Structures are given as structure tokens and as C-alpha cells.
Amino acid sequence: MISKHKKLLLTVWLSIGLFCTQLYAQTTIKGVVISASDNKPVEGATVTTKGSVKGTQTNANGEFVLAGKTGDQITISSIGYSSQVIIIKNAASSLTISLAMAKNDLEDVVVVGYGTQKKVSLTSSVSQIKGADLVRRPVSNLQQALQGQAPGLTVLDRGGEPGRSAATMRIRGITTFSGNSSGNSSPLIIVDGVEQTLFTLNPEDVESISILKDASSTAIYGSRAANGVVLVTTKRGKSGKIQASYNGYYAIQQSVNSPEMMGLEDYMRYQVLAHTNQGLAIPARYTESSIQSWITATDREKYPLPNTWFQTVLKAAPQQSHNFSFSGGNDFSRTRVSFRYMDQDGIAANYGANIRELRMNNDMQLSPKLKLSTDINYRYNLSKTPFSGDVFNRFIHGTLFAYPKYADGTYGLSQQTSNPLMLAEKSGYNKIATHYLYGSGKLDYEILPDLVFSAQVSAVINYAETKAFQNAYINYDAINARTFTVANNTLTEGRDRNTELTTNYLLNYSKKLNKHELRGLLGYSELYNQGTGLSAYRERFYNNDIQSIGQGANDATKNNSGSEYKYGLRSGFTRINYSFDGKYLLEGNARYDGSSRFTGDNQFSFFPSFSGAWRISKEKFFDDLNLPISDLKVRGSWGQTGNQTVPLYSYFASLSQGSYSFGGTAAQSFSQTGLADPTITWETNDQTDLGLEAQLLDNKLSFSVDYYKKRTSGILLALPLPVVTGFTSSTQNAGIIDNKGWEFTLGFKNNQHKFQYAINGNLAINNNMVIDLKGAGPFINNSYELDPRYIVKVGLPFNAHWGYKTDGYFQNAADVASYPSIAPGTKPGDVKFVDLNKDGKITADDWAMIGNPFPKYTFGLSSDFSYKNFSLNFLLQGAAQVDTRLSGGITEIGIAEAFTHKMVANNYWTPERPNAKFPLPRKSDFRNVGTSDRLIIDGSYLRLKNVQLMYSIPASICKKIGISAARVYVSGTNLFTISKLNEWGLDPEADSGRATYYPQTSLYTYGLNINF
């Protein structure tokens, strides 16, 4: 397969070469575009010939060259300026076009599904983010860049190991259950017309991003659009002389998480109390003489402090990114080439990531009516972690009193014979190297002046090589006489290839007759995805440096496995827009999708949508009102979308092979592993949206509000089954979830003076509720008794926190005697769990909803200020009404050998402190730390996500050193946070559970941007 795709790309290139020789001569139009306000050149303005697909963009000097002749009508438009239409009177002379600042951004062109639309004529809910706003903040990936930029798009950024995504994106809440293996609530990501991943895309290559939220904008993507759609358009070449630019930064990353351990003496005395309370003998370490020698010790190798990992293992780590781009061309051919190098060190040893990539976007005008675009993107992405996945777990669990690293290079070992620094430095590595190749060819053919046909074919090839080598090593802790041994070194290697071929055929029609404007789209699309994987395992290599799979022991321990899968999607779709006098706008969309994931009558499904808008401000009566409102639009939409992310082949019962043995002979076995459901079909998403948009005060103030109601029904759910059936779950269409909410944006800008500023805020409110589970459920989900427990239950938000309610502490013996308790031997100071069902017992039947892990409110506020050559911008971002359930050592108050939070010191129950934050200390007894409302922490936060100060080097200096423009900047990310989790020393965007993830980081960045 791979070689076939290579052939394809080769063919496309050869074809281009062939066409180049046949280019024809034609008159050209030359010109320069300047800004009317300051006479400075306008870069990136679009210049098109009316009634043709021909077009170009201005370079950094505002210059353009366009094929054309006298009498042609050209349109010049640029974001932030009013468009101009000019009729060429004399093609030979150079033009100077002065663009006036736009009164508002309604003339902006917004990318929508399979096309573009003017913002003013939109009838649906779409947020557009410009590339410039994305790269302002140095981020390792685009998901992070989108945070706080658009209402209704919730990005939960969990930091994550370098090169591996940990961000979660949701458009208008959670619509489906995460229970099924391939389905999730993540939006569909379309880059230049093709489904791709957002995570590794180069932010510098992005021209704009559209967030399609309501069904009328997403229905054209049918069965993949239930969770909203993110459309990314990449930058393309501009005609004129070659423009080169460099954009790079150097940043220092630092951990945001820094929980502090209880002090040495406090901790030791606390342990004495915990043992005493539990009626246990005091271990030798916590006898008075031991405590004394520990406190007074100077030799910390022998008497190590408890748990110093956050302070000793984490380090500041550099991150750097360098982008070079070259862009240029003429009437016939325009190219943009960009190179990117990014390198990110981890904040702990042996973590890191590296990206190298090349993109070439090429446009060729084959004839006045025919344009060929070929894009190629190759990316190499390497991410590396220590072999042990336990490093951050060991920051908190089971590593008390281990000295990080002795002077002789060996590591101290805890009672659990562990040490996170040892695991990070010695355990080996786990590398994922991904080769990503995207190639696309697209042809636009203007059949008639109003009718354009486009065909696009693309291949996305993702090839991942994974290599995980575990070192064999022995660490002897001489002071504690403990040994940690990994007896055998092991190697697991994997090769996974996935290829997705997409073909799109589009027919676009547009016609304007007097006040009537009609636009239509007819399309056909096919997607074919196919993948294979191989993995191999061997162990006992000669030493830790011999790492080739063939060098491991050639015996029964060697192992291999593989996977193979494919799926397809075939779709037809259409869209019709009608507008009358720019006042009344109507749109209809429909898509007919067929998916290989379903069978029989369920294979195809139909997804329609309708929307309309009324620009009230265009009405005569509106003018008469004399309001300070320059533009006012109301719009409404309704539509259906679907979700097809059911595990492959769910529709038939399958048997899987297993193994057994009899009498020393291997025997095969087959057993049914999945319940069949041939009736399985699409999830359907019904969404209604009502919106209002306004421009006020001479367009200085803009405002929009949206109300939406989204109902997902027939949710594909890995339904937990009663195991008396022999199965634990099966995927079925069961359940309804509602998401309802409001989205607001408010912007104010003032460009009139030398001091210019703009402030944009957005707020989204989402209410999520499970409406129906088809009589099944509720489903309770938790992996381990002491970790977060979630419930899917009718009437509650999806995956609500589920556990005991509490009512303070038992205060005295009478109290204990008079109320049921969770376990025998309850004492004053133990948590009083509420007997909700009043049956005189504390059991699982007393559980109730105790929190919602998905934020109800999300908001962002961005601001730009500029004065002369300086500009300052910042982004505030946050969430409210979100609940986090912390678990594990960090909340377990010294019950086991875990990290014990500083906060616990002098804040636990005693008769003198009846309302202390923490209960009675008890050793080895977890009765007080099971999931209850006590351990639900308000996860609301407000964070200064980014601040950036930029200085543009004056043109005169630039000219002297021979460059056209240069800017330098400093910026800081995640600098400041207001959150209840601050006192825990944890990042508020963290997921519920044990804080054992790679920490979120803050960044301090120095950047440089040069246009040559």
C-alpha cells in the first residue's frame, strides 16, 4: 500500500512538472495595497478577479501580481479592512489601492464546511479564530492554542508528557458516553478538507480555524459531526517576489504542580498518633528516640527527609521552536514552503519530544479556468518517556524516606523499594516515533462563470514505530540494605500503519439576480481507512546496549502479535443558500452517509439541517429608530447530525482464540467474546440554535448570544451487562443525553489613536443531563474502591461523581452509638457518612451524586493593547462549577506509606478541633477516605493563561540591517491561577483521581520574528 501512495505522489509531482512547461503568457496586473489610515503596506490582502477562481495575496510590501487584462474587475479584501472592487482601466500601469479600515468584521470570510461564507451572511453558529491569535502564545500543540478562544469550545489542558496529547476538546458539552472503546465526544477535525489530527499540526501553518457548533453548520459532515467540527485552513503561497520569514522562540518550562509534604517532625508525630488511634504498636521508626535522631540528624543520606520529589526531581527544562517559511509566486504558480523544528525537554529526566516537519502548499493556474493545488506535509514526531510509567505515581505513593540519589550514584529505596528518580533515570525508555505524510491534490474547474467543480484526493499515512526497552539493573541501597532488581531486560517493538484515503467532489453554484442571491453546493465524498499493526517482544539481551529485537533470547518467551482493520464511509451532501437583499438569509444542508460499521438497513442514514437569519438592521424601520446599533442579526437553526464511532464489527457475534493445555500439550480454545447486535445504528444528534449578533457604538462594540439545545439519542453505549449473561458489556444504541446552554461574546475595540486596544470576552454555560437509558442503568464505574466513582444515571449529568454524603465527624461516644457507621470500631473523629436511605446501615445504597466533573461555565478574556511599537496582550481563561475528586496518597492523610500533605498538619480532628478539615488519623484504615463529598473539591479556576509583550523594531533599523520587519517578544504562560486546588499544590485543569500524571507546566518564552 505504501508504495502505491508513494507512486501517487510521484505521479502528481511529475504531472506538475509537465504542466509547468506548458504555461502560457498573459497580461498581468500589478499593484500595491496600502492601509488608508497609515499608508503602510497591507500584507496578505486577497486579490481576485471577479467571476474567476484566479486569485493571489499581497506580500509583506503590499505588492501583488495577478493575471488579467484591461476591463477585468478585481476585488481586494483583507481582514480588518473594507473590500474594494476595481475595474482595470489600464492593465499596463501599476495600481495603488488604499484600503479603508473596516467598520466591522462582518465582511470577514469565514470558512464553513466545504466552502466559505461571509460572516455577515452566516445563518449558523460558527466561531472563527485567526492564525495570528493562535501563535501568539507559544504552545506545544494546537489544542492548547485554542483554549479560551471561542465560546462553546472547552479545552481541558492537562499538560501531558512532551509529544503526547493530554488535552480534551469538547464543543458544547459531552454528547456521548466515553464507555465505548473508539467513541468519544471529541469534535471532528478537518484540515484543508481532510480529516486529520490537530495535535501535531504546526500552529505557524494555520491561516484560520473555524469552530462549527450548531447542527446547521455541521450537518454537512453528517455522521461524524455530532460533537461539532473544527475546520483548519493552512496558509498558502502569495504571488510576488519570494518572502522569507523566521519565527522562533526559546522557552523555559516549569512544573505548575508543587504539593508540599508535611514537615519531618510533624509527620513522625502524626504517625505515632495514627498508630495509637488504631490500637497498633508503634513501629521502631516512630519511637521517641528515633524521632529525635531523625530531627537532629545532619546526615540526610542516613536520615532522609520524607518525600521531596516535587522539589528534587523536577527541573526547569528548555523548549524551542524554529519556523522558516518561504512564500512567493506569480500568476501561474504560487508556493508556500515551511520548515519547523521543535524540541522540548521534559521537566523530569528522559522525557522529551522532537518535531521536524516540512509543508509545501502549491497552487498552479493551469488555465484561466483551472487551478491545481497540491499540498504535501511530512512530519517526524518523536516522543520519549522513561520505560517505567510509574515515575509520577512514585512522587506520591510508596517512596517515603527514600533519599533521591546518594553521592555514590546509587539511589535510596523506600519500604516499597522504589524511587522515582531511579525509575526516570534507570528504567530504560519508551519511544514513539511517528512518520506522518499528508498529500493532497485538488483541482478547481470553472465550468461556467457561476459554476465551479472541485475534485480533491488525499492520502494521510501515519506510520508509528514504538520501541520500549526496559533495562536490567540492580540498585542496592547500602544504607537501608534494600535491593531493587529488574532481573531481565526486555524489548517491545511495534509498527503500526494507518492509511486514510479521502476523495471529495464538489460542485458550487452561485448566482445573483437583482436582490436575489442563490448559492448551491453538491458534493460526494468517500473515505477509506485501513491499518495494520505488528508488535514483537523479546527479553534477556546480552546487555542494556544491545537493543535489536533479534538479539533477545530465542525461546518461548519471545512473542508477537498484530492487528488489522479497515472501515469506510461513502457520502453525498448538498447545501443551498438563498438571500434576499442581504436581509433575509436561508440555508439548507443535507448529507446521506453510508458507513461500513453498520449493516443491512442501518448502513445508510440521512442528516438534514435548516437555518435562517434576519438582518434587522437592514430594515428601513430600523434606521428610523436611530439606535446606536449599526448591525443586528437574529438567526435560528435546526439540524441532525450523527455519530458512528462504534467499535468495528459490533454487528456480529465473534469468537476469539485463546489457549489452554492438556497433558503438557498446547490446546486451542475459542470463546464468544462479544455479544452481537446487528441492529446497531447511528447515534443521532438533534440540535436547535437561536442566536443574536449585534454591532454597536460605531462598530466599536460587538456582541453575540446563542442559545442551543442538543439532544443525542440512540447513543452508542458499551452497555454494562449483568454478568450473569456471561458478558460485562456490549455496544448498543441506548440512551439520550441533553446538552443545553448559552454562549456569549462581547468585544470592544478602539483603533482610532496611537493607543489602540481590543478586548474580547466569551462565556459559555453548558447543562448536561442524561435523559434516558432505555430502562438500563444506572451504570457505576470505578476501577478501585478508593478512586473516583462515576455514575451514568437518568436525571444526572453524564458521569457524575457518586459517593457518600457526609455530615462532619462523630464527636463523642454517644454520637457514635446513636448513628450507623461504615465499619466496626468507629471512634469520635471518624467521618459521619450519611445514612441517606435511613435503613440504619451505611452501604452502597446510600450513595448519591456528589459532583459534576464537567464544567458548567467556561470563559475566556483576551486583550490587546498597542502603543507605537509596543504591544501587550493577555489571555485570562477559566471554568466554574466543576468538581474534582482527588484520590490516592495526596488525600489519604498518612494512612499508608504515601505522600502526606502539609495541609494535614494541625488540621485533623481532635476533641479540641471538632471541625478540623481532616478526620481522625488512623493507620492502615481507609474507612474515612472512600469516595464522599468530603473529597470533592471545587475545581473552578481563573487563570492568567498568557501575557505577551512585543516590540516591533522600527522600519528604519530594519532597513539598515536589510530585513523588512522584525519583532521580539517575551511571554509567560500559566503564570497565575486562582483556584481551590492551589492549596493542594495542584493544577486546576487536572483530571479527577490520583495526581500521578506528568504535571502541567508554566512557560517563560523569548521569541523573535523576522521577515526578510
Add this chain to the structure above:
Amino acid sequence: MKRNIKYLGCFLAIVGTVFQSCKKNVLETIPNDRVSSEIYWKTEADARYAVNSIYANLDATNLFVLDGITEIGHTNTVFTVEYNIENGTYDASHSRIQTEWQTAYRSIFLANYVLENIDKIKTTNTALINQFKSEARVLRAYAYMKLAGLYGDVPLIKTTITTTDGLAATRSKVADVWSFINKELTEASALLPNSFSGADRGRVTKGTALALKARAALWSGDFATASAAAKSVMDLNVYNLIAEYGKLFTYANENSVEVVFDKQFLVGTNTHNAFAFMGPYSQKSSGSTFVPTKDLADLYTMKNGKAITDATSGFDPKTPYTNRDPRMRFTMYVDGDPLPSGIPFKPVPGMGGGDEIGKTQYNTTTGFSLKKYVSAEDFANHVASGLNFILMRYAEVLLTYAEAKIEQNQIDATVYDAINKVRTRSDVGLPALVTGMTQAELRAAVRRERVLELAFEGIHLFDIRRWKTAQQVMTGPVKGITYYSGTTPVTVLVPSVIKTFDASKHYLWPIPQKEKTLNPALGQNPGW
């Protein structure tokens, strides 16, 4: 225009070529990584493979867990979830409660699936089909025995059921479950051969069915059936005790005459991790997940048959492991025993060595460590043992026979013979019981014999439940070895646990919370 069409044609041709060669119809994908039920149930091999899958779901290392939560064992680390069962703070949401329920019903489904589909196979070899059916019924009965013993009343599922039926399943009285088990094992035993050979060794036999029938009857208190079924196993003359208790759990004695029922394993293909799970920490950082306690150690008599509490027994607390019932050191590692790696087991604090109590969290907390299944033969690859896991051996049949007869007060020579056969095995060599004991004395003797003979083989939890002795034995702090610090004896007290048993509810586990939430009709056991 012409040129436009030409270019367009070229482009479409390229597109067409690529796609034509890659796929025919994108919507019709056929998997090649799994087998469809549509094409199964055609050949005898299909039946065999499906029956094999029930065996693969049998118990193995989870049986250590069941002993580990009685008084003879201890959950070694506080972060092993069974710790909460030991200290009585568990509830219906405990994962072990779910796991055992789930595994048993998976076995029941696999058996039901065979029984429902096997007749689709067109063959004249009815004997073989009957054998497969009987195997499935025996294995299903085995799963029901565990469920009845752990949960009491449980849903009695005899066919494959739909989700709807599963959501409405109700519990049958435990008596009905026991009678179903009895009927199934009786009928299956008639159709099974006395033994298998070659690549069929390890399949359930007539003896397996009858021995399980005896066990089930004993557990359910039907002593007449128990003794009769045990007697019928004895009369088969297929089984016997092997000479050496100490070599029961070795590769050499796999499929020996003592094995009535086992889960088979094979090095390299089908393995378990008993060594790494239960072995002492010094042995390649093995887990010591559950460790024997002083309660078990002290139960072993002296070699002369006298209890160590008997002043005339000759027990010397300074050499506590000398002249004891040899099964003690066949069952567990005690201070000074050579370990698989060659070093001695040294648990005494302050004496140096990798197994010192308290040195690491994984070191034994009692000073004892299990030896059964922790064999030197598996040291080289301690995570992948091929040693068969014995689920029923002839010694249990003998003791079941004796106990059932004693409970019926039918005390005769055969009762003494059965117990003595176990006691006087050549490498055990305890003195035979002296005849003339009262029923109560014999009851005590046979119970002690069961504890010691079958320790850590997954029987004891069920025994103390039916004897109703759990409330006496499973209380108080967990004790370990006694060692001398100078001249002072120190008995190790496990620092973190007080065993707690609430007789009002702990004799049965609760119905798993997840199952009860899905199907409230299941109800709940008393006290939960």
C-alpha cells in the same frame, strides 16, 4: 477548453486508478482478526475448542486470595484490596466481590454456550459429544459451587440468556443450587470415562464429577451423599495418595494418581504467576501477596502428633520448626529454609537478608511465606510458571469421606483409615489416630487435618463458613513468628490490621453492588 478537459481527465484518471486498486466497496469490510459465530459450530474441533475455553476460565492463583482472607493467611500489604475484607471494612462495591461473581458466571456462560450449540455439529461420534457435554456440565457445576459457597442464594442460569433476561434474573434458594449441582454431577459422572491419556489428560473424569459431588454435598450439609460420593471415588481405584506430600506441587508429579481435578498449565504457552505472586521478596522481588500466619503455624503438631500446647509434646519455642508435622515446611517457608535462589529465608528483624520483616513493604509481615507453588523449578522464569494448579486431590476426597461419616456418627474403621492414610503418608509420617475417639474428638481431628493438609489450596474459607467457626478464628491482631531478642521471646504483631468478622453478615459475601444496581431484583444478603 480542450486543455481544461484534458487536465481534468488526467486528474480524475489518477484518482480513479488509485482508488480502484485499493478497494472495491468501501462499505463492505470483512474482518480477518476474528471468527464469526456464523461460521462456527460445524466440526468436532469447534466443539473441542469451545469446551477448552471453559477450562481456561477455571480458578488458579485467585484461590490464594480466598485463604489469604481467613485466619491462616494475611493480606501482606495494606494497598492490596483484600486487606479491607480482612479488617471487615469492605462493602458490596469491593472489586473481589465482583471478580469472583463475574468469573463464575463467565464459566457458566461458556458451558451453556457449548451445551446449546454442540448439537448443531453433524457427527456420528455421539460418545465424544456426550463427553464434551458432560465436561461442560461438570465445569458449570464447579462454578456454581463456588457461587453458592461465597454468596449463598444466586441466580441459577442454565441456558444462555439475553440482556433483558439478565436484567431481571432473580436468585434461587441456595438449596436449589446445591440440588442442581448434585443432579448435574450425578448425570455427568455416568457419561465420563475413568481417565484420559495423552493430550486429553487433564479433562474432567468420572472421578472429578464424583469428587466434586462429594465436596458439594459436604458443603451443603448433605453428609450421606457426601460420604457415598467420596466412597464411589475411592472405589474407582483410579486415585491414590502419592508418597511425598513435599513433591505434590512439582512438575514431576503433574497428573499424578492424587490429582482428581486441576487447571493445567504449560511453560511457554499457558502460564500463571504463582511464584511472583506469592514468593518471598528476596526471590526476584516477588510479591508475598498473601502470607501464612501464626494461627496456621501453631496448628501443626509435633512429629509425635501432640499439639505444641501440650506440655509433653517436646516443643521448644527456641527451635519452633524442629520435629513438627513435616507438612508445615512443605507448605511454608520458615526461618532458615533454603529458598529457590539458594539463599536461606531470613525473616527475623535485624538479622540481615532480603526477607527481614519490615525491610520493604513487600517483605513478609508475619515472617512466613508460602512454599506451595513457589518452586525452585520456576525460579528462572518466576512470572510464567507452567505448574498445574490442583483444584481437587485425593487427600481431600478421603477427608471429605471421613468428615461426612463422622457428622453422620457412622464412625467405623473406614473413617480412621481415611484420616490415617493422609497422616501417615511416607514423607508426613505422623502417628495414626488412636481408635476409640468420640465424635467430637474426631470432628476436631478431621477439621485440623483439613486445615493443615489443604492449607492455601482454596478450601479453608468455605470450611470455616460451613463450620461456622469464622467468628471465633477471624478476630484480633494478626500474629507472625516468635523469635528471640537476646533471651526475650518476641512475637511479631502485624502492625496494620485487626481481623474483623461480623457474624451477622460476613458468613456470606454481599451481592456485588454493580450487579445489584443493574438488577435490583437480585436483592441483598442479610446484614449488607
